[in-house]
Amino acid sequence: MTNEFANQSQPDMAGLPADDVSTKKWMLVLFSIVFMGSLTLWLPACQKNNLILAGYTPSEEYGMLGARLYEANCASCHGIDGKGNGVAAITLDVPPRDFYNEPFRYISSDDGVATDADLVQTIRHGRVNGEMPAAPWLNDDEAKALAEYVREINRLGWVERLAEEFSGDDALDNDELEEISWERVTAMEPYAVPSPSDSFVPNLNIGRELFTQTCASCHGPSGKGDGPEELVDEQGTPIIARDLTRAPIRGGDSSEELFKRIRSGIPGTPMPAQPGYTDDEIWQLVHFTRFLMGQPLLDGWQQSFVQQILDEGEN
Amino acid sequence: MRSIKYSAVGLLFVSLMLGVSAGSDTLTKQPKKSRYTVIDVENGGSITGLVKYTGKVEASTPVEVTTTEDICHAEPIFKENLVVNSDAGVRWAVASIKNIKKGKPFPDSSAPEDQVKMNQIGCVFTPHVVVAQVGKNVLLLNDDGVLHNVHSWSKKNRSINIAMPGSVKEMKTKFRRAERIRVTCDVHPWMIGWFFTTENPYASVTAEDGSFSLTDIPPGTYTIELWHETLGTQEQTVTIDSGKATEIEFIFNDIPAQDD
Numbered sequence: 001m002t003n004e005f006a007n008q009s010q011p012d013m014a015g016l017p018a019d020d021v022s023t024k025k026w027m028l029v030l031f032s033i034v035f036m037g038s039l040t041l042w043l044p045a046c047q048k049n050n051l052i053l054a055g056y057t058p059s060e061e062y063g064m065l066g067a068r069l070y071e072a073n074c075a076s077c078h079g080i081d082g083k084g085n086g087v088a089a090i091t092l093d094v095p096p097r098d099f100y101n102e103p104f105r106y107i108s109s110d111d112g113v114a115t116d117a118d119l120v121q122t123i124r125h126g127r128v129n130g131e132m133p134a135a136p137w138l139n140d141d142e143a144k145a146l147a148e149y150v151r152e153i154n155r156l157g158w159v160e161r162l163a164e165e166f167s168g169d170d171a172l173d174n175d176e177l178e179e180i181s182w183e184r185v186t187a188m189e190p191y192a193v194p195s196p197s198d199s200f201v202p203n204l205n206i207g208r209e210l211f212t213q214t215c216a217s218c219h220g221p222s223g224k225g226d227g228p229e230e231l232v233d234e235q236g237t238p239i240i241a242r243d244l245t246r247a248p249i250r251g252g253d254s255s256e257e258l259f260k261r262i263r264s265g266i267p268g269t270p271m272p273a274q275p276g277y278t279d280d281e282i283w284q285l286v287h288f289t290r291f292l293m294g295q296p297l298l299d300g301w302q303q304s305f306v307q308q309i310l311d312e313g314e315n
Numbered sequence: 316m317r318s319i320k321y322s323a324v325g326l327l328f329v330s331l332m333l334g335v336s337a338g339s340d341t342l343t344k345q346p347k348k349s350r351y352t353v354i355d356v357e358n359g360g361s362i363t364g365l366v367k368y369t370g371k372v373e374a375s376t377p378v379e380v381t382t383t384e385d386i387c388h389a390e391p392i393f394k395e396n397l398v399v400n401s402d403a404g405v406r407w408a409v410a411s412i413k414n415i416k417k418g419k420p421f422p423d424s425s426a427p428e429d430q431v432k433m434n435q436i437g438c439v440f441t442p443h444v445v446v447a448q449v450g451k452n453v454l455l456l457n458d459d460g461v462l463h464n465v466h467s468w469s470k471k472n473r474s475i476n477i478a479m480p481g482s483v484k485e486m487k488t489k490f491r492r493a494e495r496i497r498v499t500c501d502v503h504p505w506m507i508g509w510f511f512t513t514e515n516p517y518a519s520v521t522a523e524d525g526s527f528s529l530t531d532i533p534p535g536t537y538t539i540e541l542w543h544e545t546l547g548t549q550e551q552t553v554t555i556d557s558g559k560a561t562e563i564e565f566i567f568n569d570i571p572a573q574d575d
Binding site for chain 2: 103111112113161162165166169180183184210213214217218228229230231234265267270271272273274275276277
């Protein structure tokens, strides 16, 4: 029985007679050529069209590196189109950022836009108290390529919104769409965090005064995020001001990061920039915020404040 | 041998693919120049106009003041999104000449009192609508001794969100492009103001009686656009003769349905 079956099936298993073998090989070659040919048509099409991100053109500097890294590492939460709707997004307590519709939050520029360095830092370090993991394994080029890619997602969101908003006689042509969307996502006034001036003396009384007049209406008089205002972000989602007494702060709680948050504000949220304050005044606010957080400060700062409180108690 | 040939064919295709994908666009980094040219306008014509709303106006009640009551509650605050007088005249609409290419210069604003400014008084953006030239500084003032923030909802212009603590009485900002920009204050949610930014000086905010005027217009045929934050826009074509005043009227019968 088994032999019979074996014998019967033999020709099939072994393939066709010698002539047919060569035919089959040629068919394989033909198939390969057709397959490769269709690939050449399909691959550029998927780069230019919808499979990666509508309207995306490969980067001049990094080609498809940013897109590939994004797909592999970011898309599961932030979504293929960057709208914060990846398959894993639903499992997260802190929703992933919608790059397409929202501005980047953690910035160091005076015009409300994240610099390359800001994006690289967020990508490399992740976000404490959010669910964004750090990616220290990325090399410089990879981190920059990713930063460029998410910025491009942000820009393409602007292209769509601008085209929607202005129609008819007011419609923007392609050049204007490119130009304006580029302006919206490119930081023109980045700054490096300056050191306090030579005459700067950290003084919690000054810090408290500035905090009371500037921060307390949202963050509360003692920084617990319990100010009287009901706040919404630019998408209309209710949000609460950060409880500054409960570290960690999502954007990073080093003095430098606090300086950037205070000077530049947090785009997309009610947190405003402080162009009306000098850098030293911002440093006073940084020091007071660190005091609220229970973080150590510069030498000589605390004594005067404690003394002040004692003096107030005596009076 | 054959397999080498196949890989050669494959390589050819791969290189072809790379060639196709390498072509990418570069971004335009310089903004376009202004499309408006200043000329001497001699014996130009003018337009005087009136904006009316004939529909129902709901009796307005003061907004509920929930914070910094001592400053914001000094006088009752009424919303200004539809201010209509007893003769149906609409305040805070803006009449402008659409796409005018040549005309008079902007008024000289070098003296401090002539500078374009928006103040915050008693927790109200004052005036409610400000016409501002693109690329020129606009003064933001805070006469109140409390924190305000000027938060813009611009599309063509970068968004601003500037804190103005009670101690900061004056700030400057500028807008690069022509747009109708809503500004709000996150601390006082009822506060809403508008910047009408423009490349040409032919833009006029209607007064309490709904009237406006546009002057020193070179003779020609123009489209006049009337915009109001609640009533929407209307357009009229007007021919301007030198030295003559043309009267026009914009009449709104109802409030357009909101998209969102």
